[in-house]
Amino acid sequence: MTEQLWCLSACELAEGIRKQRFSCEAVMVSVTARMAAHNPRLNAVVDDYTEEALAEAREADRVLASGAEVGELHGVPITIKSNIDVAGKRTPNGLPHFADLIATEDSPVVSNLKKAGAIIIGRTNTPELSMRMTTDNPLHGRTLNPWEENASPGGSSGGASSAAAAGFGPIHHGNDIGGSLRFPAFNCGLATIKPSFGRVPAYLPSAPAERGMLAQLMSVQGVICREVRDVRLGTRIIAQSDPRDPFWMPVPFDGWPQEAEPLRVGVTTETYGHPIHPEIKAAVERVADFLTDAGYAVEPISTPSVDDA
Template structure:
C-alpha cells in the first residue's frame, strides 16, 4: 500500500490493493464517498451519488474475495457514469428535466462489463442537455464548475465526469465524444481521456430501438476519462468489443504494446489560423517528450483538415436543424442550449438538399483515405486539443460569431470525430496562471493502442496534475 489517501490512487492501484486484501472495497468506496461529500457541493460535477448502493456492492465484492472467489480485474474500483449512458438504477436524463424519471431497463454494455469486472458505479456525471454545448450546464442539475478556475468553463459535454476525476471523486468516468466531448473536458480539467476509434465500444444505451442519425453513427464514440494513460487502457480493455446488440460495434485485437514505426507528425498551429501561446508551448513540450522517448518528430500537417472540420460542422448542424426546425422545438432545450443551437445554425451553411448531404458523406471517404495514407507514414499526429485556453463562462452564448470562433479553435478536435479516429488527450503541465495545458495524440483508425503508447511516453516525461484541490470559494477540498 501507499501513504496516499485511497481517493488519490489510480484504478490499477485500487484494484491491486483490494485484490491483495491490503484494503477493502468498502474502505475504497467510503473514502470516495467522503471525498464526494466534501468536494461535489462546490463544483457540482456529480448529479446523483449512490451512497448506499455503492456500499452494498463494495460489501459484496469483499464477501466474494473472503470466499476465495474471483471478482474481476477491477475489484472495488469506483466509476461515474455520464447522464446519457444507461444504468438501471438511475435515470438517463441527458440533462433534460422531462427525462428525470427515465430509468432504463438494462445497463449499457460498457457499464455491464465494468460491473462484471468488479467495478462499482458511484455517481452520475453532469452534462449539457442533449450534449449540445462545449460547456456543462442544464436546467435540471445546473452548472458544473471548473476546479482550476471557477470563471472558466469545464468543457463539455462530459464535463461532470472530467471534473469528478480531476478532483479525486472517482478514478474513472464514462463519457462520450461527438465533437470533442471526452478530450475537451479532460483538457480543461488536467486529466486524460481516450476517444476510441468509431465502433470499438458499444452504444451508450442498452438497446437501439429508435432511429440513429448518420452523424451519431459515425462521429460519436464512448470512452473513459482517468488520471493516467494506463487507467484509460485498462478501462478500454474491459469495455471494448461487439456485444450482439449495437450493429456498429466490432471486436478487434487490442495489443498491450506498440512496436511499429515511431514517427510523429506535429501540428503546432492547424491550418495556420493561430493558437494561444500556452497551447503552442504545450505542443512543444509534448513533441520534445516524444523525441526523447525515441520517436521521430517532424513538423508536417495532415491533409484536408479544413474540409474535414467544415463538413463535420455542416453535417452535424444540418441534422440538428432537421431535428429541431422548422416550428417549435420537439424537445425542450435549456435557454443556453437553445441560444447556442440557434447561433450556430445562423453561422453554418446547412446541406439543403439530399444531393448536398449525400455529397458531403461521399467526400468523407476521400478525406479518410488521404489520412489513411498519411498515417501509414506518420502513425501519430500530435496537436492541440483546442487552439485556445478554456474560455470564460458565457463566451459560447455571446453571439453567433462566437460559435464560429469556437469551431475554429476546435478544428483539429472535430476532424478526429469526422474521421472516426482514436485520440488520447494528456496533460502537459501548468501554464503561467496555474491552469492545465494539454495535447491530443491521434492514432490510425482502429489502432487505439498506438495513441495510448504515445500518450504514455508524454505522460512519463511530463507527469500528471491531479487530483487537484478545487480553487473555488467555499470548497472544503
C-alpha cells in the same frame, strides 16, 4: 490511509484491493467522503449512489475473501455520464422531460465495467442532449470547474471532468462526437482519448429508436481520468464485445503485430492564425521528444484548416 485512498489511480486501487492492502469498503468510504465534501459546490455528480456503492463494496470484500476470481476493476469506484443507461436508474440526458426515464438494462459500456468489478458511485452532469461545450441544464444546473469556478469544466462530459479532477474516483465515463471527451479533459487538466469508431460498443436501450447515421458514425464512448494509464485500462475494459452493437470491431486492443519499421507519428503545432500559448506548443514538442526517445518515427505534418472545412 483511508483518507488518502481517493488520491490513487485505478491501477493502484485495483492492485491494492487484489493484494488486500486495503479493502473495497475503505476505498469507497474515502472516495464518497471526498464526493460528499466537494460535490455540493461543484455539482459534478447529479445522482448520488453512495449508499448502494458502500453496500456493493462490502459485498466485493466478501467475494474477495472467499477466494473467488475477480475482475480487473474489482471494487474500483467509477461514475457514468447521465446520457447512457444503467439498469434501474434514470437517463435524463440533461432534460427535464426525461427526468423520470428509467432504464431497464445496461448500456454496453456499463455492462463491461460491471463485469470487470467496478462500482458506480453516481451519474455525472451533461448539458441538454449532451450537445454543448459547457455543462449546464435546466434539470440539474451548472457544473463548476474544480480548479477555477469562473472557468468552464467543458462539455458535454463536464460532469465527468469535474468529478475526475476533484477526486471522486479514478475512472469517469463520457462520450464524444466533436470534442465532448477531449475538451472537458483539457479544461480540467486530465487525460482522455477519443477511441476510433467501432472500438467501443454503444447502444442505448431506453431510446425509442436508433440514433441517426451521423451520430452512429461519429459518437464514441470513452473515459476521462487523472492518469494516462487509467485511460488505457478503462478503455480496454469498455472496449469488450457486445452483440447489441453491429459496428463493434473485434480488433486487438494493442493493434496488429508491427513490422520491423517503427510506428510513424505525425506532429503539428499549426493553428492557422489562431493564437497558441507558448506553453502548449512546448508541451506538444516535449511529447514529440518522448515519442522519439521511445522509438517512434516522429514527423512534422500539416493538417487541413478548420476554417476551410
